Amino acid sequence: MEGGSPDQESVGSGTKRSTVSSGSKSRTRKEVFYRFIDCEIFTENIEDWFQSISEKSAPKKPAFDVPFELIELQKFDYALEGVSFQQLIRMPNAVYASTSDAAEATAYLAVDDFLHATVKGLWEAFWSQDEPLPFSVACLYKENLKFYQAEKAIANGKLGSLCATGVLHKNPRHPHGKWDDLLELALLRPDIRSIALESEQQPPLRVLGEALFYALRMLLSRSLSRQKFPQGSNSVFVLLVDSQYGGVVKVEGDVNKMDFDVNNVYECAADWIKRHAKIAVSPVDRIWNKLGNANWGDIGALQVTFATFHCIMQFAGPPKHSIEDLAADHGSRLQTRRVERQLGDTRVNGGGLFRFQQHGVSPEIVEVQDESVKIKSEELLKLEVGSVLWLEDSNWQRGYQINQVESNGELPYYIASPVEEPGKSLFLYLGSHPSQLEPAWEDMNMWYQVQRQTKVLTIMKQKGLSSKYLPQLSASGRIIHPGQCQRPSSGGNCDHPWCGTPILVTSPVGETVADMVSEGQFGVDEAIRCCHDCLSALSTASSDGIRHGDIRPENVICVRSAERHPYFVLIGWGHAILEDRDRPAMNLHFSSTYALQEGKLCSASDAESLVYMLYFACGGALPDLDSVEGALQWRETSWSRRLIQQKLGDVSTVLKAFADYVDSLCGTPYPMDYDIWLRRLKRSIREDDHGKEIDTST
Numbered sequence: 001m002e003g004g005s006p007d008q009e010s011v012g013s014g015t016k017r018s019t020v021s022s023g024s025k026s027r028t029r030k031e032v033f034y035r036f037i038d039c040e041i042f043t044e045n046i047e048d049w050f051q052s053i054s055e056k057s058a059p060k061k062p063a064f065d066v067p068f069e070l071i072e073l074q075k076f077d078y079a080l081e082g083v084s085f086q087q088l089i090r091m092p093n094a095v096y097a098s099t100s101d102a103a104e105a106t107a108y109l110a111v112d113d114f115l116h117a118t119v120k121g122l123w124e125a126f127w128s129q130d131e132p133l134p135f136s137v138a139c140l141y142k143e144n145l146k147f148y149q150a151e152k153a154i155a156n157g158k159l160g161s162l163c164a165t166g167v168l169h170k171n172p173r174h175p176h177g178k179w180d181d182l183l184e185l186a187l188l189r190p191d192i193r194s195i196a197l198e199s200e201q202q203p204p205l206r207v208l209g210e211a212l213f214y215a216l217r218m219l220l221s222r223s224l225s226r227q228k229f230p231q232g233s234n235s236v237f238v239l240l241v242d243s244q245y246g247g248v249v250k251v252e253g254d255v256n257k258m259d260f261d262v263n264n265v266y267e268c269a270a271d272w273i274k275r276h277a278k279i280a281v282s283p284v285d286r287i288w289n290k291l292g293n294a295n296w297g298d299i300g301a302l303q304v305t306f307a308t309f310h311c312i313m314q315f316a317g318p319p320k321h322s323i324e325d326l327a328a329d330h331g332s333r334l335q336t337r338r339v340e341r342q343l344g345d346t347r348v349n350g351g352g353l354f355r356f357q358q359h360g361v362s363p364e365i366v367e368v369q370d371e372s373v374k375i376k377s378e379e380l381l382k383l384e385v386g387s388v389l390w391l392e393d394s395n396w397q398r399g400y401q402i403n404q405v406e407s408n409g410e411l412p413y414y415i416a417s418p419v420e421e422p423g424k425s426l427f428l429y430l431g432s433h434p435s436q437l438e439p440a441w442e443d444m445n446m447w448y449q450v451q452r453q454t455k456v457l458t459i460m461k462q463k464g465l466s467s468k469y470l471p472q473l474s475a476s477g478r479i480i481h482p483g484q485c486q487r488p489s490s491g492g493n494c495d496h497p498w499c500g501t502p503i504l505v506t507s508p509v510g511e512t513v514a515d516m517v518s519e520g521q522f523g524v525d526e527a528i529r530c531c532h533d534c535l536s537a538l539s540t541a542s543s544d545g546i547r548h549g550d551i552r553p554e555n556v557i558c559v560r561s562a563e564r565h566p567y568f569v570l571i572g573w574g575h576a577i578l579e580d581r582d583r584p585a586m587n588l589h590f591s592s593t594y595a596l597q598e599g600k601l602c603s604a605s606d607a608e609s610l611v612y613m614l615y616f617a618c619g620g621a622l623p624d625l626d627s628v629e630g631a632l633q634w635r636e637t638s639w640s641r642r643l644i645q646q647k648l649g650d651v652s653t654v655l656k657a658f659a660d661y662v663d664s665l666c667g668t669p670y671p672m673d674y675d676i677w678l679r680r681l682k683r684s685i686r687e688d689d690h691g692k693e694i695d696t697s698t
Helices: 024-035 040-045 045-054 070-082 101-127 149-154 192-198 206-223 265-276 301-317 323-340 369-383 440-464 513-518 525-542 594-598 605-617 626-641 643-649 653-665 674-684
Strands: 135-141 147-149 160-168 182-188 235-241 244-253 278-281 357-358 365-367 388-392 397-407 412-418 426-430 474-482 503-505 555-561 566-569
Touching: 024 206, 024 265, 040 045, 040 206, 040 265, 045 206, 045 265, 070 323, 070 674, 101 135, 101 149, 101 160, 101 301, 101 323, 101 566, 135 149, 147 149, 147 160, 147 192, 149 594, 160 244, 160 301, 182 503, 182 653, 192 244, 192 278, 206 235, 206 244, 206 555, 235 301, 244 397, 244 555, 244 626, 397 426, 397 674, 426 440, 440 474, 440 503, 513 555, 513 605, 525 605, 525 653, 525 674, 594 605, 605 643, 605 653, 643 653
Parallel strands: 182 235
Antiparallel strands: 135 147, 135 160, 160 182, 235 244, 244 278, 357 365, 388 397, 388 474, 397 412, 412 426, 426 503, 474 503, 555 566
């Protein structure tokens, strides 16, 4: 463990600098990596930047975004309900309250065991119970920045020089581990919680600087590595923990943009952090209780576990069992629990929420029958034709009268008119009440339909992404309920069942492709025009890096207005991809192959989903699918036998050619050429008549 230049064997193939490959850029980058070894010098170089962003942030608010949204952690929490984690080495309480080396050694062993339990539990739950665990845990030795087993380092009297614990991908050629084998790093530091509180919920520079230092070393080592990273190598996670609390720091960015200078290593590293790094810092929350056991279900351990999940994906690729698949079992587990407790039929009140009432002056609390609960649930979530709903925004109030009640196959939505403009029609989406936790999966879909879609449409509006083929944000806010609102001054909602329920109002209004197909109203011209208009919407959104992620017949509407010809609008942007961490919706019939395999979108994924939708709308047969494997097999068979191209070719040669183009592009990094296909489709649209209809019975 002594001697040697720091980590000269931990990059690439493990050879010495004298045998590195030729090329000045590669040599310069490796030299920068070898010289980037002093955390304190690096921290000094980012001090002015840290002070600047701290001063710019709002009072009492963190200067950095969080790495995970609460809705992501909630979904992950449901997925982990059936997963077993077991930390066997307990975390000693208040490790640094004494000067005991034994307590500090036990703390390192506890962190080591915690990370091992986390990785093992995630691997067996999401990837494979049969394949051996391809990861190990080791401690980082500060003197030479190499990795060693914690027990051996402590036994050799090197406890004081241990600086971190890492999860590494097993490498038979380098059993001790290399830097580019490192998934994530955990820094065990005293009093993380109190430090964060003193610094207004964010780590101070001396703690954050150290996390950024190690994060940047990880990114640099990956940029020099020969191994492949299925999910990309431009983001890393560093954990900050003490004997009770912990948090997550995520650093993301392309180190190829660094101005590598071997004579100014720390200056160029600091400049990259300032100009090119995207940094996210989670709140610090409790991980271990006073007995030293990890609170696996609480948000502190959950966000650390979620970070580890993302790290495993970078090395092992997407899991065999997705988060959505495991989280979907929550409903069946809930029903099983109700049967165990003999709570009766779950169809009416399957969410497990009960309302109680007092009779007279008796203190006894009795359960209301399910029928009463059903009435209350409908009052909470559904509106009737003719009812008027009032919406409150920050600056105004507006009323809407419900004209029609519709459904997208999963959730209800409404066609409404503003009270002051009764002749105008708008789509109105009603969200889930903030206090209603169950049924969880339905509420999550409502969140995507209302809150997430509001965010996406707002961003589009702010960025000036305007097209008649995109929905327009008309209004968003919260319901104003009848009677006096007793909302507390500190925020939150009152006891009224409608208080705080979010609303989204959009335009224009039209008939979904799903309804058109069922009514036999989707003809040749509609197919070509639909393809053109949806591509135009995708082109506009993709110009700013936004992708839809949920194209299906229920999310495309045909608008018949005062214009000469009807046109199609791509709606349902709640699952839109705004950044790399976003995940598309999963639909066995309409999701792209890449989305099902990787849980992400490639440049042609939305176009591939559009092809599947047109195939269905033009009478193509969709099989019964109950698994991702079956869906992928159907896609492979359909494309290889050219069944999709043949079906679309019966409708239009341009649609067949478009399907061929999409097939050649799927899964590749090459961008869609929207312009050429918009021109070709435009030439094929007949402006004078509607043409013949497709016989969907074949």
